[in-house]
Each structure stands twice: as C-alpha cells, then as structure tokens.
Amino acid sequence: MLIETRNLTKQFGGLTAVKDVDFEIEKGKINAIIGPNGAGKSTFFNLVSGSYIPTSGQVIYRGKDITKLPPNKIAELGVARTFQTTNLFEQATVLDNVIVGHRLRTKYNLLDAVLRTKRYKKEEKKCKDKAMEVLDFVGLTNITDQLAGNITQEEKKRVAFALALATDPEVVFLDEPAAGINSGETEGLAELMKKMVKRGITVCLIEHKMQMIMKLADKIMVLNYGEKIAEGSSEEIMNNQDVIEAYLGGDASA
Numbered sequence: 001m002l003i004e005t006r007n008l009t010k011q012f013g014g015l016t017a018v019k020d021v022d023f024e025i026e027k028g029k030i031n032a033i034i035g036p037n038g039a040g041k042s043t044f045f046n047l048v049s050g051s052y053i054p055t056s057g058q059v060i061y062r063g064k065d066i067t068k069l070p071p072n073k074i075a076e077l078g079v080a081r082t083f084q085t086t087n088l089f090e091q092a093t094v095l096d097n098v099i100v101g102h103r104l105r106t107k108y109n110l111l112d113a114v115l116r117t118k119r120y121k122k123e124e125k126k127c128k129d130k131a132m133e134v135l136d137f138v139g140l141t142n143i144t145d146q147l148a149g150n151i152t153q154e155e156k157k158r159v160a161f162a163l164a165l166a167t168d169p170e171v172v173f174l175d176e177p178a179a180g181i182n183s184g185e186t187e188g189l190a191e192l193m194k195k196m197v198k199r200g201i202t203v204c205l206i207e208h209k210m211q212m213i214m215k216l217a218d219k220i221m222v223l224n225y226g227e228k229i230a231e232g233s234s235e236e237i238m239n240n241q242d243v244i245e246a247y248l249g250g251d252a253s254a
C-alpha cells in the first residue's frame with residue numbers, strides 16, 4: 001500500500017462531503033474512485049493531495065502522516081495530480097507548458113536566472129530534456145512546437161498527463177481524465193495509464209466512464225453521499241447490491 005486514508009472526513013458547513021473514509025491506494029496498481037454526482041470524489045482527491053485540510057482523519061503516505069502538509073510539499077514527496085480541466089497557457093507551445101511544470105523540481109533561484117549562471121543553464125537544459133522525455137512518453141513528440149491553444153481536447157489530456165509526469169511522481173491522481181473525449185481516444189488514454197503503471201507509477205483516478213473503469217481498474221472504491229459503500233475488483237463492484245442501488249437512475253452507463 002502506498003497511501004492510506006483513515007477516517008477521512010471533510011465538512012463544508014453542515015454538509016459532510018467525505019465521511020469517515022478508510023481507503024488504501026495500492027502501489028503499482030490502477031486504483032479508481034467512482035460514485036454518483038456529488039458523491040465526494042473530487043473532495044477526496046483534494047484532501048489526499050493537500051488542497052483541502054480534512055475536518056478530521058488522516059492521510060498516510062509511505063507511512064508518513066501528510067494530513068496537514070501544503071500541496072507543494074506533498075507534490076515534492078512524489079504525489080502529482082491532474083484537474084478536471086487543465087488550464088494550459090494557450091499562447092505558449094506544448095513544450096513550454098511542460099517545461100513550466102518541471103520547474104517545481106529545479107534548483108536555481110531568481111539570481112541564477114537573472115545572471116544566467118551555469119547552474120541556471122544546466123537546469124534549463126534538464127527541464128527541457130525532461131519535458132521532451134515525458135512528451136515522448138505520452139505520445140506527443142509531433143506537436144511539441146504547437147501552441148497549446150491549437151491542439152485537440154485529447155492532446156490536452158495527454159499534456160495534462162505529461163505535466164503530472166514531469167515532476168517524477170510516485171503516484172498520480174487523475175481527475176476524470178477521459179471527460180469530453182470520444183471512445184477511441186478513451187482507449188488510447190487507458191493504454192497510457194497502463195503504460196504508466198508498467199513504468200512503476202501508481203495511478204488513482206476518478207472517472208465517470210464505467211466501461212473504461214471496469215476494464216482498467218485493479219481496485220475500485222465507490223463513494224455515495226461522502227461515504228464508502230463498496231470497495232473491490234470490477235467484478236465485486238458490478239455485483240454489489242448497494243452500488244447498483246446507488247446508481248439506479250444515475251449515469252452508470254455513461
């Protein structure tokens with residue numbers, strides 16, 4: 001296990017968005033979180049990646065309590081995430097967008113940048129090499145010089161993956177990676193997630209596309225009204241009565 005949540009709870013005023021959730025994110029696996037709209041999936045992501053401080057409960061990463069660490073510290077420990085919509089710098093190239101993502105890990109300071117010291121130039125080169133490497137990994141070497149504003153939705157999704165990978169994460173949280181793309185493109189992204197796992201990266205995703213999840217995920221947690229109602233393999237989840245009821249009338253077939 002890589003990340004563990006213990007009794008994780010988040011309240012917004014009188015609303016409990018995530019309630020007492022115990023979950024183990026398995027190392028080297030594709031872990032998925034599903035649930036009807038408003039079930040608390042994004043809130044759960046925000047708690048684990050440090051964007052929200054929980055009302056109570058803990059997040060343990062490799063045995064260390066990271067519950068109250070700020071997002072940048074959590075990122076430095078090897079936890080990366082993507083967002084439902086990726087805000088790219090539309091007027092910059094794909095390559096430059098990814099280079100910016102990699103700066104998180106670089107060691108030069110402002111003075112280095114102003115004086116263009118050796119260290120700065122060395123780090124610049126490292127950033128560029130890393131960006132090219134991750135763009136190759138996600139299959140975008142052919143569009144590195146295009147403006148981000150001109151690329152397709154599917155390519156933007158791949159850039160979002162590249163941005164997450166540029167920080168050399170141990171685990172990536174993907175928030176609805178296949179939203180807004182067609183089924184052929186969805187297959188492509190699923191393949192990319194498998195490739196990430198083969199590379200040793202642990203994946204945790206939220207996704208509404210059930211078919212994709214059922215084929216892809218090694219482990220699934222189902223949230224409903226903030227509570228974990230089921231956890232297990234695709235088969236276990238598909239046959240779980242509580243899950244079937246939670247989805248009745250919902251968009252389980254989306």
Ligand SMILES: Nc1ncnc2c1ncn2[C@@H]1O[C@H](COP(=O)(O)OP(=O)(O)OP(=O)(O)O)[C@@H](O)[C@H]1O
Nearest residue numbers: 012015016017035036037038039040041042043044
């Ligand atoms: N910052 C916030 N302030 C107040 N309420 C919030 C906040 N964020 C989420 N909520 C509420 O918490 C509940 C869970 O929301 P959340 O976005 O985590 O669900 P979700 O499962 O990700 O939904 P969706 O599938 O629609 O994205 C919802 O009732 C939502 O309105």
